[in-house]
Amino acid sequence: MTNDKRRVAIIGGGISGLTAAYYLQEQAKSAQLPTEIVLIEASHRFGGKIQTIVEDGYQIEKGPDSFTDHKGTVATLAKKLKVEKQLVRSKEERKFVAVNEELHAVPKGVQFGIPTEMTPFLTSDLVSWSGKARATFDFLRPQGKMTEDQSLGQWVRQRLGGEVLENLTEPLLSGIYNGDIDELSLQAVLPFLSTHSKTSSGLIQSMKSYTRSSDYLTDAEQSFSFVGGLETFVDALVHELTEVKLKKSVRVTNIQKSNHQLLLSLNNQSSIKADAVIIATSHTIAQSLFHEKQLLQELDGIPLNTVATVSLAFDETQIAHHFTGTDFVVSRNNDLSITAATFMNRKWQGTAPDGKVLIKAYIGRVGDEAIVELSDKGIEKVVLQDLHRLVGITGAPEKVIVTRYKNAMPQYTIGHLERVRKSKESLYEAYPTIRLIGNTYDGISIPKCVRQAIESAEQIMQELKDLPSFVIE
Ligand SMILES: Cc1cc2nc3c(=O)[nH]c(=O)nc-3n(C[C@H](O)[C@H](O)[C@H](O)COP(=O)(O)OP(=O)(O)OC[C@H]3O[C@@H](n4cnc5c(N)ncnc54)[C@H](O)[C@@H]3O)c2cc1C
Structure with missing residues (x-):
């Protein structure tokens, strides 16, 4: 039959x-x-890896919490599933980088950790004047062929100098790709660069050319959730x-x-x-x-990297500093264990009750995965110390949820x-x-x-x- x-x-x-x-x-x-x-x-x-917990008035994302909807892929599927009306943009986004234990705003126009608008970059306090001057060499030096794969970190260091790499590109890209930037693949992480480098002189111009192309949509910069x-x-x-x-x-x-x-x-x-x-x-x-x-x-x-997310709830009165951002990433030149944090309630409606603050922090840098093996209490202590130093949080959290993702982040x-x-x-x-x-x-x-x-x-x-x-x- x-x-x-x-x-x-x-x-x-x-x-x-x-x-x-x-x-x-x-x-x-x-x-x-x-x-x-x-x-x-x-x-x-x-x-x-996607897991949302709703309890005590908080909406906690244990794993991923948002996405940049490149080419509207998720929006198209959401429409088919009849949940397009539930697709929401973040309320606001103000990203910072922690360098030497101080938070600095990411200048406007930075894409994938590369500046594309010179005025905001030159007036930013994230990079010193000598670092900024070094980055402008990028306009003068021929870019060379990008036919073979190479280290993303070395490429950026060569084009824009070590300070831009350490204070901007590394923390922003390692936050997403979770790897050692010197080991990361230029072709896999920034695949569009080789096309745009053919018609542009330098990395800054290539990135700018990409952001003006039809491949790039302005929405790509904004985060979405449901x-x-x-x-x-x-x-x-x-x-x-x-x-x-x-x-x-x-x-x-x-x-x-x-x-x-x-x-x-x-x-x-x-x-x-x-x-x-x-x-x-x-x-x-x-x-x-x-x-x-x-x-x-x-x-x-x-290689697969191990990370943990730590969601902590506080009363607004427990935050002493006037940190106005929604997210920060931590450059590797800090004596801190957290690699990034998001003030979830500032970005997403309905994630915390009025008067409360919900912070989601990440730990588990390449080379520091052992921290994920600490007990929940041990992780909480380390994260609280770092949050105290960076944003002046005092006292104990009202709620803590630690989630470990072992060997969960592939490194490109x-x-x-x-x-x-x-x-x-x-x-x-x-x-x-x-x-x-x-x-x-x-x-x-x-x-x-x-x-x-x-x-x-x-x-x-x-x-x-x-x-x-x-x-x-
Ligand atoms: C902490 C963290 C934060 C992240 N944040 C973001 C973010 O903000 N935005 C974003 O876009 N991406 C983010 N990502 C990446 C994103 O979560 C993943 O790319 C995506 O969820 C992977 O989905 P997947 O279905 O491929 O794999 P998974 O979600 O891992 O699903 C694989 C499934 O296979 C099942 N399985 C395994 N073995 C077997 C077997 N032998 N038989 C049957 N089933 C099996 C598992 O149980 C699992 O359910 C994040 C990832 C992590 C770890």
Whole structure:
């Protein structure tokens, strides 16, 4: 007996896996291709790193709290899910950098840690006059070819000098990419630069050219979230997966070929046969699923960093200094453990009761991951000391939530794009109906995960259309 029905298994129910399931469901319907979609999630809940907690009048994001919606990727999906009205922009954003234990405003026009507007940069107190003078050499020196990947830190140091790198670029980019800036890949972190460097002289002009191009939207600078937090987005996705079989608390342990299909072994001793698989887990889990270890060996070169978020609630009267910002990042030249902090209630409506302050701090710099191993009380103490020194907070917090993310932040080190290309190439050659998605590969933000999920769904649908009918067992 034969059947034309295809089965696609998605491994991982974070934002990548859920989005892939949604687009597969949509495309199978429009192509009228009978398709069974199964999503398998190891934990008891969907959302992966996205987790919003609402309690005692606070709305706390344990993991990610917002996103810059490059090219409106999330907005388009939000519209399909009928939650576009819940998509909200931050109330205000004023970013600061802590240098030598003092907070300095990030000058207007800074993009990805690179100044693009000279007047605000030259009048800022973040960089000394000699540092500013050094940065202007960028206009005079030829840029050279950017064909090969290189260290992002060294490139910026060469173009703009060490002070701009240490006080501006490093704290702002390491906050997002969570790596040692000297190890980070220029091509993976700022992929657009090589195109814009062809027509511009210097790094500042190249970045400016990018911000004026159609690839860049002004919205890209502004943060978005959802009313009720990022879990609103997750819940909306799950709600719309009406044609998808959702399995929770089951882990995929192995994938192997079985006749013309793929056999997925699960940790509950059962198995699932599928025609195609989208793996939406971390790359280390993806590697562990195959007996053929050489297939994804290249991914060994992608280090994972460990961080923790610490949400603390205070009464407004506990904040002594007149810090007016919404966010600050901490340059590595400070004797501080926190790497960044956001005054959540200043940025997002409804995240704290009136008269209260909700701060979300980050710890876990590359080389200082051991701090994440401290007890919750130990972490709270360190974070409170730092907040006291930087923004004058006194007394104990009314609420503290510590969340550890172990080996959760992939670092895009030099050679990243090539590493990912080779891994996908070898896997897809051996398994043409498997795709890898998630923040290890082509972008670490939520919109970039959504984009990868959409592309993988399109590719898998194409592969399915070309498959022969299979025998029902
Ligand atoms: C602390 C922190 C803050 C961040 N802040 C931001 C931010 O503000 N903005 C932003 O855009 N991005 C941010 N990010 C990045 C963003 O959270 C991630 O890129 C995104 O959530 C990754 O989604 P994902 O679905 O690819 O992976 P995950 O969310 O990790 O989901 C993977 C899922 O796979 C499941 N799984 C694992 N193994 C198996 C298995 N064997 N079988 C079945 N299921 C399995 C896991 O349980 C998990 O649910 C942050 C990340 C962290 C850690």
